[in-house]
Amino acid sequence: MNENLYHRFSQSFPEDGRTPVLIDAEGVIADYHSLDTASARYANLLTGMGALKGDRVTVQVEKSVDALFHYLGCIRAGLVFHPLNTAYQEGELAYFLENAEPRIVVGDKTSIAILGKLAAPDTSVITIDLLAEQSLAEQDQFETALSEKNDVAALLYSSGTTGVPKGIMLSHGNLAANAETLVSTWGFSGEDVLLHALPIYHVHGLFVGIGCVLMSGAGMYWINNYGIDQILSALPSCSVMMGVPTYYTRLLRSDAFTKAHCENMRLFISGSAPLLTETFEAFESRTGHLILERYGMTETGMNSSNPLDGERVAGTVGPALPDVEIRVTDADDNPLKSGEVGAVQVRGPNVFQGYWKLPEKTREDFTEDGFFDTGDQGMIDAKGYLSIIGREKDMIISGGLNIYPKEIELLLDQLTGVSESAVFGVAHADFGEGVVAAIVETEPGSLKNADIIQSAKSQIAGFKVPKAVIFLEELPRNAMGKVQKKQLRDTYKDLLS
Ligand code: MLC
Ligand code: AMP
Secondary structure, eight states: OOOOHHHHHHHHHHHSTTTTTEETTTEEEHHHHEEEEHHHHHHHHHTTTTTTTEEEEEEEOOOOOHHHHHHHHHTTTTTTEEEOTTOOOOHHHHHHHHOOOEEEEEETTTHHHHHHHHTTSEEEEEEEHHHHHHTTOOSSOOOOOOOOTTTTEEEEEEEEESSOEEEEEEEEEEEEHHHHHHHHHTTOOOOOEEEOOSSSHHHIIIIIHHHHHHTTTTTTOOOOOOOOOOOOOGGGGSEEEEEEEEHHHHHHHHOOGGGGTTEEEOOOOOOSSSOOOHHHHOOOOOOHHHEEEEEETTEEEEEEEEOSOOOOOTOOOBBBOOOOOOEEEESSSSSTTTTOOEEEEEESSSSSEEEOHHHHHHOOOHTTTTTTEEEEEEEOTTTOOOEEEEEESSOOOEETTEEOOOHHHHHHHHHHHEEEEEEEEETTTEEEEEEEOOOOOOOSSSHHHHHHHHHHHHHSSSGGSOOOOEOOOOOOOTTTBOOHHHHHHHHHTTTTO
């Protein structure tokens, strides 16, 4: 059997190819037949450019319909799709291009010059616009590549506590199994229209959103950039919405948002960051809907979800998905009893194939009996519902995007006049958590906040740039010399709210 993700999707496509798959404010953008032929043309074009099964295609482009068709073309051709956040700057991109060793690099007008400069000499570097134009000359049929379950379909990077990004290898089997489980857990069908406003360079928008739609023959209302007016005008045409918590807090802050917008909606899903109980409650009282919170990560796809039909409990991420095992353990990987807090570990067909070129690190993160250690701390209650209590990893989640303090600290420490720094997260009214940098100067009084922020802005993606900088005479440390981030978080907890 062909385990290629696109092949698995295509088995759920509606019989009538004229069924809409993409709509927007103007009407139908694409039906299933045109999605199939467009992805075939991209697959023909990419293979014609010399890309072979398993080759990486690195992509840094704004969200668009062409970007979606190109993604599906890569999958169909058995190529490894490697998407990058469009906010990444030159210094960040250099590492990804060197490490992933792509055969083809795709950018857009704004990024192509830098991508071209950074790519290895034998790489094809091309804009998505030119690809789209050239694809029109290709055959609109393509025999989807034969893939095995464990063949890698996508490579997504996550930074990690050392500040060096790790490539996460996700297979066709991982992505298909998770999409199928989510379709049945959340009751997706051909009747659904998903409000798709998430970026398509992360797991949430790329695999969860698109995966649920294509694995059930549903439709998507396609929004390239999250904007409150677009969401409000889209909602009445939709039945399901997916978002990070910021999407919901922004909706609640809009006085124009009422129950009437939700008349056709059956489900609001939140994930990628903790949803505050106050958001859950305010949303219920405004709309009558209980937001369904689920939990996942790039390495594993989705692991747990509050139920579609049963009780949705605020502050929890629900029971494990049907084919996923979740346990909470002590430091020696021994399972703990319900109610006890420990490491969250996961096993199942959703769990990734390993870190790209890092077999040692992969071994470290799996237990002997095959569970992946997520780095999250949690607790499972007597009903089997998981709560995420904290993180063992030093990580900030801002507006659903992960930021690893080490990476920012390494950058700040290199600035002239900085002796040392500590980066931590505090509550932020819009983004859930916001980045704060504490800096010790080599000469007290010599640096200005604005200069530090400006330097950071010129070197790293905007979402990682500290929202506030504070100057300290020294960093708080324990007897072992370790910086006390908890103390910093507690002292400055109201700085950004
Ligand atoms: C943008 N900015 C952010 C930010 N996004 N700052 C902190 N955190 C963020 N997430 C900054 C910009 O650099 C800019 O700074 C200013 O805020 C406004 O930028 P913008 O582009 O206008 O912001 P906006 O379009 O409003 O974007 C905010 C957002 C977006 C929340 C809509 O970040 C978003 O779509 N987040 C979702 C990310 C996502 O898909 N996560 C899933 C990961 S998968 P300045 O200084 O220049 O003004 C995963 C697994 C799982 O985690 O379980 O799902
Ligand atoms: P990423 O590495 O971007 O895939 O982010 C995954 C991390 O996001 C997880 O390890 C969790 O720490 C966090 N996360 C995802 N969903 C939730 C949720 N519903 N509640 C709390 N944390 C979450």
